[in-house]
Amino acid sequence: MSITIKDIASTLGISPSTVSRALNGHPDISEKTRKSVKDLAKKMNYQVNQMASGLRTKRSFTIGVLVPKIASHFFSSALSGIQEVAVANNYQVLICQTNESQNQERKYVKSLLSAKVDGFLISLAKGQKTITHIKAIVDNKVPLVFFDRISDSFNVPKIEAEDFKGAHRAVTHLIDTGCRKIVHLAGPDNLTASYNRMQGYKQALKDKNIPIDEKLIIPCDFDPENAKKAIHRLMGQNGDIDGIFTVNDELGVEAILTLKSMNIKVPDQVSVVGFGDFPICRIVEPNLTSIRHNPYQIGLEAAQCLFSQINHKNIDGGSRRVIPSELVVRDSSKTK
Template identity: 45%
Template sequence: MKKTQATIVDIAHALNISPSTVSRALKDHPRISKKTREAVKALAKELDYQPNPLALSLLNRRTHTIGVILPEITHHFFSAAISGIQETALAAGYNVMFCQSNERQEQEEAAATTLLRNKVDGLLASITRETKSDEHFEAFRRRGVPVVFFDRAPETQGVSKVVVDDYDGAFQAVEHLIERGARRIAHLMGSESLPISHERLQGYRAALKKHGLPTDEELIGYTNIEREQTRAATEKLLALPQPPDGIFAFNDYIALFTLQLLRERKIRIPEDIALVGFSNDPLGTIVEPHLTTIAQPAFEMGQTATRILLEQIEAGGDVEVEPTTTILRTHMIVRGSSVPEAEALL
């Protein structure tokens, strides 16, 4: 026989008090006597009473759940952002539903539909490298559900975004290579559909220009953040009559794979080619030489995006919220892939 879940009415009946008194006692309302509060809580524990989130959501028209759509959960950057999101949401009394798009717009759209049907109170999203339309995100806004983008944000106007200064991070990386003596610096670019790819490309170009170095288009390789395209782009660079003496990669995933290819070719790192990544993946400290990288505050980004979303949720759908763009700073971590190990340790 199925066991019936205890309700506030059951507790009220057993103690001969009103359901409203039980509700206030469970919330430690100061107008309820200590004796009554203790009796209510003791019986609630004995009956294994659990609040009904569905009933509460019907009462206040909120589910106290936020949705999150991101390209991949296993990537270190996104897993760190998830930790920041979850910590901040739980502290505010919200649950989190995570959906992984696997870098596919079709899956991103399906996830958006699922979250809308589950009536999340707000959405955090980081788009895929395929995303060309934001109509599935507009569906949230039409229903008064706030949306905040983090890291990978579309060029959509009128929504809040939390990003890092990709331009400056790329500038730091390339300037570091120039200061180490590199003059033919290649860039292994990310997906051309992602705005952050273009921000990092512009940072690369700006650093070259500042130091009086020309931008050689044949030194820009297109990877689409995929393994085989990275291999093809790297081999094309190495086959040039004048191959690069420095490489700035869109992210650490591309940089680590490139490092592997260079070592297969017996190319010395950093003596023949210096290498810098972006994102500070822990794998960068396992390989030899250790990877120089641009560190992003992923955990802080998750926290910040969640706080902004919760503020918009609490403001209510009837209140016009001014969209904001929050830009977080990056910093360089110098390791052995761009300077000899002995210098990197100084």
């Protein structure tokens, strides 16, 4: 038979309401009483009845998280940060993988709204054309936070990587180490993160008085095969290319492998810099220079922001938090 609040109250000789408030950290309860209640609850293996608590508080004690790919190092790390905050708040996390499908994303949103989740954390699938399903969340007044892949169409909090400055830092490094004709293997420009990285690339060239050649900006849609084809074509047409900046590390690794297969030395002939600083950077040879951003921190702060909304704390609906990045120089780029 499961232990109830009444059992704890009877053992300690206090009221059930006092036990409930102690377990929930109510400020009117003394630290001594709170400790006695929590110690006994642990000893008696008391488990919170979330269903009963939900009926009382009108909460489901679940949040919905939508990500494009769980297997991605970025999103698996972000989910770890989200999970840490959720556990601390006694919440369960319903994780949905959209596989970059807007249609699947729409279905998940509908299902999670029906399940009465208390909030959403969403990193958008690429190729967004309509986002009426996101509007349904806002119209239902369900707390929502975008992270990494965001939309400026809604006045909700956003937590993102330092995409523009990170890209600017990467390309400036290439220029400062002697590169002058730099290719950008880009992501979908309808994703804010990809667009901002491309703008950072362009601004770095402008700041160093290097003309922008649009022919050197190649949309690869995060696909390594597209990156491979682009490098073969570009190196055949432009023998003076001496640098490549990629929208993510996966394309950076593909760039190194493709250049090596063409007997082009990295970094002696062409330097390569990626974005993300994922473990794969330290496996490829030469090790990939990259921009380190912190997906765990992005997930952590996104979840903290969401629970601030759930708990009715004041928060600016249009707030935007950018997590700082740093350049990690390895062997795929030259040194000064």
